Structures are given as structure tokens and as C-alpha cells.
Amino acid sequence: MENKAHALAAGLFLLLLGIALAASVFWFQGDRTARVHYTVVARSGVPGLNLKAPVKLRGVEVGWVDSIGFDPEDARQILVGITVDATSPVSTTTHAQLGLQGVTGLSFVSLEEADGKAALTRAAPGSRIALRPTLLDRLAESGPLLLAGFAETAERLNKLLSDDNRQQLGRTLVRLDQTAADTSRLMAALQPSARQLPGLLKDADTTAQRASNALREIETLAADSRALAQDLKARIAVLDRIDGAAVQLQTTSRNLELSLVGDTPQRTRPLVADLSAASRSVERAANDLGDQPQSLLFGRGPRPPGPGESGFDERLKAATK
Known part of the structure; x- marks a missing residue:
């Protein structure tokens, strides 16, 4: 009887000890942080996004993805439920984008502010956050247009670099080379004249000065002539x-x-x-x-020559004309 009593006491002790250890583990590992739920609305796909994928706000992990599904009201939209820390500064201007986790191909939800300088107005719990396409998404959407543009550009380059155009370009380059050579010869021929140009400019300046002096002398003579004419009158x-x-x-x-x-x-x-x-x-x-x-x-x-004197005949002829 005593052996059974000791065994029962030992079993109860072990049971109580296990319950205490489980309670301690639950206590220390339990998450008591207040969480807030938001819904990310995606009009495009969410490739690589899984449940429990991290949610980061400006690079800081603040929560995780807890649900992914189509919108029952609009099947073209995908609703991604996220749970974030209640103290996270999620505002009414916050938008979401998908980011890649290294080279694994898995995605995470990145929350970004549209205007970092605007006053912070916290978003109400349960609010919807728009998912904006990333640069790669925009490139993927515009890929066909880019390819069509590249194809058109390549076709035009082929037409531009046709055989006739290449021959014409070669002839043009030859003419340009000849023109450059002719220009060099012309510059070499003009160098002596260019060296003489300062002297010619100096002579022209001297000539202009002399002409100016001559004009002043002519003006003086004209004034003297006017005075002489008045005196004669x-x-x-x-x-x-x-x-x-x-x-x-x-x-x-x-x-x-x-x-x-x-x-x-x-x-x-x-x-x-x-x-x-x-x-x-x-x-x-x-x-x-x-x-x-x-x-x-x-x-x-001198008195004019009279009849019989030298010069009278010339004077008579001049008078009869």
C-alpha cells in the first residue's frame, strides 16, 4: 500500500510540474501586443505572396499577412488581409506595394507613405489600402508596347542603313574630306593676307584721318570762299x-x-x-x-593782244565760238 501511495504522489507531482512548465512557456512565448487589421486591395496579381508573409512599414516589420482571397463583390479585385502592430503609423495616405524577399521569389507587403511631409492622420482599423504596381509590374504591362516600338525602330534603322543610303553616306564622307582639305589650303593661302591685315587696317585708319583733315580744310576753304564772295560783292x-x-x-x-x-x-x-x-x-x-x-x-x-600781236588770232577764235 505504501508503494502505491508513493507512486501516486510522484505521478501527481510530475503532472503538476508539467502543467506549470506549459503555463510558463505559454506565458513567456505568448504575444500580448495589440494588433490592428487592414485590408490591402489589389487590382493586379499578387505573385509570390503567401500567408504569414511579413508586412513592413518603410522597411520595418510590423505584422504579417493573415488572409488572401478574391473580393466577393468584385472578382477582379484581390483582398489581402494584414495584421499590424497598433502602434504602427499607418495613415490615410499609406499605400502598399509588393517587395521581393531576396532571391527566393517570395513576396512581402511593403507599406509606404504617399506624402512624407503631410500631417499624420492615422487610418481607422479595417480600412482598405490600395496596392500600387511596382516598377517591374509597369514594365511588364508596357512590355508589348516597348517590343513593338523596338521592332519599329529596328525596321526604320534597316531602311536607313540600306545599300543606297550607305553608298550615299560614303560619298558624303568623301566630299566632306575633300572640303576639309580645300578649307585647309584656303586657310594656308589666307594666312599671309591675315598677317598683312593689321598693317592695312592701320593704313586705312591713317587714310581716314587724312580724309577727315582734308574735309576740315575744305570746310575752312568754303568758309573763306563765302567770306571772299561777300567781300567781292x-x-x-x-x-x-x-x-x-x-x-x-x-x-x-x-x-x-x-x-x-x-x-x-x-x-x-x-x-x-x-x-x-x-x-x-x-x-x-x-x-x-x-x-x-x-x-x-x-x-x-596783262592786256589782251591787239591786231597783229601774238595770240590775237586765238583770242578772236575764242570770241567767235
Whole structure:
């Protein structure tokens, strides 16, 4: 009886010890973190995504995938249920993308913020988060268009690089080579002229300076000519007055001579003769000045040749023309 009692006590002890160990393990391994459930809505496929796949927020693991299935209301959508830490900053602008776990081909859900600078407004539990396609997804969708574009480009390149076009390109390159050689020869021929160009420019500058000086001298001469013309006009007016005075004096002397003829005393006749001679001299001087007014400035010129003198025939011919 005593042996059975000891065995029963030992069995109860072991049973209680096992229950205590199981409770301790459950206590230390139990997850008491508060979790929040969200639903990721995918319009495209979710390749490589499995249950218990990790969920990361900006690279930090915050939960896992707990369900994957089609939307009963819209079969074109896939609903992915995720469970994340309640303290995770999931906002109303958060969107999801699929990421690859190394080279295994398995995917995980990556949560990203659309606008990192916007004020954080936490999303309500159970909210739906849109799944955006990745770069590889967009490339896969646009792959046929890219291939069609590459094919069209290759076809155009084939047409561009046809035999005729290649021959034309070769001839063009040959002409370009010849043009470059001709340009080199022309530059070599122009180098001496280019070296002489500074001297020519200097001579042109000197010539322009001389021309400017000549123009200034011409302007000065023109001003002097205008002044000389005005002086000549004034002198001609004086000569006109002298001529008028001479004519008046001659008329007066003639009248005086006529009035005194016959009854003039013998002693007054020389006076009258002198007056007549003086009037004739004044008349001749006025006539000479009228014929050659420049004699006042430059002196009297030589008298014209008379009959029988040298140069008379040329003067007569010039007068008859």
C-alpha cells in the first residue's frame, strides 16, 4: 500500500510540474501586443505572396499577412488581409506595394507613405489600402508596347542603313574630306593676307584721318570762299557807286564845258580841260574795274593782244565760238 501511495504522489507531482512548465512557456512565448487589421486591395496579381508573409512599414516589420482571397463583390479585385502592430503609423495616405524577399521569389507587403511631409492622420482599423504596381509590374504591362516600338525602330534603322543610303553616306564622307582639305589650303593661302591685315587696317585708319583733315580744310576753304564772295560783292557795289559818280562827273564836266564855250575867259579854259580829263580818267578806271574786278585783289592782268600781236588770232577764235 505504501508503494502505491508513493507512486501516486510522484505521478501527481510530475503532472503538476508539467502543467506549470506549459503555463510558463505559454506565458513567456505568448504575444500580448495589440494588433490592428487592414485590408490591402489589389487590382493586379499578387505573385509570390503567401500567408504569414511579413508586412513592413518603410522597411520595418510590423505584422504579417493573415488572409488572401478574391473580393466577393468584385472578382477582379484581390483582398489581402494584414495584421499590424497598433502602434504602427499607418495613415490615410499609406499605400502598399509588393517587395521581393531576396532571391527566393517570395513576396512581402511593403507599406509606404504617399506624402512624407503631410500631417499624420492615422487610418481607422479595417480600412482598405490600395496596392500600387511596382516598377517591374509597369514594365511588364508596357512590355508589348516597348517590343513593338523596338521592332519599329529596328525596321526604320534597316531602311536607313540600306545599300543606297550607305553608298550615299560614303560619298558624303568623301566630299566632306575633300572640303576639309580645300578649307585647309584656303586657310594656308589666307594666312599671309591675315598677317598683312593689321598693317592695312592701320593704313586705312591713317587714310581716314587724312580724309577727315582734308574735309576740315575744305570746310575752312568754303568758309573763306563765302567770306571772299561777300567781300567781292561789297567791292563791286563800291565800284558801281564809283562808276555812277564818274558818269555824273563826266556829264557835269561836259555840260560845264558846253555852257562856257564862247564866253569862258581864257584863264578858265585850262580848268575845264582838266576837269574833262579827270572825268575821262575816272571813267576809264571804272570801266577797267568793271571788266576786271579781281584786279582790286590780285592786280591788273596783262592786256589782251591787239591786231597783229601774238595770240590775237586765238583770242578772236575764242570770241567767235
